[in-house]
Amino acid sequence: MNYTLHQLQVFVKVAELKSVTKASEALHLSQPAVSIQLKNLQDQFEIPLIEVIGRQIHITEFGHEIVESSKKILKEVNDINYKTLAFKGQLVGQLKISVVSTGKYVMPYFLNEFVNEHPGIELNMDVTNKLKVVKSLEDNAVDFALVSTLPSHIDVKSEPLMPNTLLWVANQDYDFQYKNNLNALKKVPLIFREYGSATRHAMETYMKSYDFPVGKRLELTSNEAVKQAVIAGLGVSLMPIIGLKNALLNNIVKVVPSKKCPITTEWNLIWLKSKKLSPVAQAYLDFIKKEKHDIIDNKFNWYEDYISSL
Structure with a gap:
């Protein structure tokens, strides 16, 4: 047996993510490099470690045993590294x-x-x-x-x-001309974060306070996705400005003034x-x-x- 620590690390990551592509991204390696490491590890065992059914990777029963053993080996190696650094007086x-x-x-x-x-x-x-x-x-x-x-x-x-400051934002095509655009906001499509998001909670609380009607709405699962949807003109959203630096400073999106906004948390x-x-x-x-x-x-x-x- 001549398997390496690198091969074990790659195999554990593939087993965790069930994907060579995702494992390569997580390890900052190319997909061919991950595939080669997997093959080199598999060549040292007569029993299959993985099965590919359709396009889905499945870890065999034997493969799961190797995963657990690999994790223990990698942990011991990390512990050795930590102890070495600690012995030298470093925080580890x-x-x-x-x-x-x-x-x-x-x-x-x-x-x-x-x-x-x-x-x-x-x-x-x-x-x-x-x-x-x-x-x-x-x-x-x-x-x-x-x-x-x-x-x-x-x-x-x-x-x-x-501070965490939230503002209503829209792309440049929306025509908001007033210091308080509350009534106008009630008539446009709104873009929400997913359920469980603190930003969504803030947005729904604001809407409830000012009796927003149930109208057109789009739900997305990340702040970046919401930002891109706003830029594309799919609707308006209440967003933390911390993630809008370039879009705001380069006038790609604009702030929509509204009653009791901005909202600031921490x-x-x-x-x-x-x-x-x-x-x-x-x-x-x-x-x-x-x-x-x-x-x-x-x-x-x-x-x-x-x-x-x-």
Whole structure:
């Protein structure tokens, strides 16, 4: 047997994602490179590891056994690397963060310097909708979560990061001419985020407050998809401006003034109140408390300037 750690890593990722294409993207490899590694690993076993039925990859019973063994081997190797770095006095371990989808425009800027300062840290950041973010926190599967609305059914501690401002936006073809376009907004197609999104909740709360009629609506599952639909002229949406920098500054979309807008909430880094933070997690929290204002000043100056100009 001459299988390599790289072959085991590739096989585990293919098994997790059930796709060579997705595995290649996750590992930053070409599809042919992933296929070659799979073949080289399979050639060392007489029993099939995977079966391809139609276009779907299925892991065989024997393959599942190899996956579990591979995970143990890879974990031991990682542990050796961590121990080596720790022996040299470096901060080592995993930092797990779950981020609501719009938070992908925020969180990387609050991670970059910390991760670069500590090469022994393995970052795992999952970007998903609010329901899944809160569930991962509730299950103690992550150290921190980034949300704009604090969950009410679990006890958490929080560290405020920066404002989250939402505005009605449309493409340049829509003709909104007034300082308050509430009545006009009630007549146009509206674009929503999916159920469970904090942005959708804010939009529905606003509509309920001002008796919006049930009219044409489109539902999409990401902030980026909503933005592209707005740009294409499919409708109007209430969106966090943090993800609209280029579209706003280049006049690709425009703000629609309306009653009691903008709506401002706050991005919060939260963690379970009962959780004992790991050394890595505690170090990151200390970093955030110390550096967050400088990060905002250096990375989000356009954001503050744009809000103040409204």
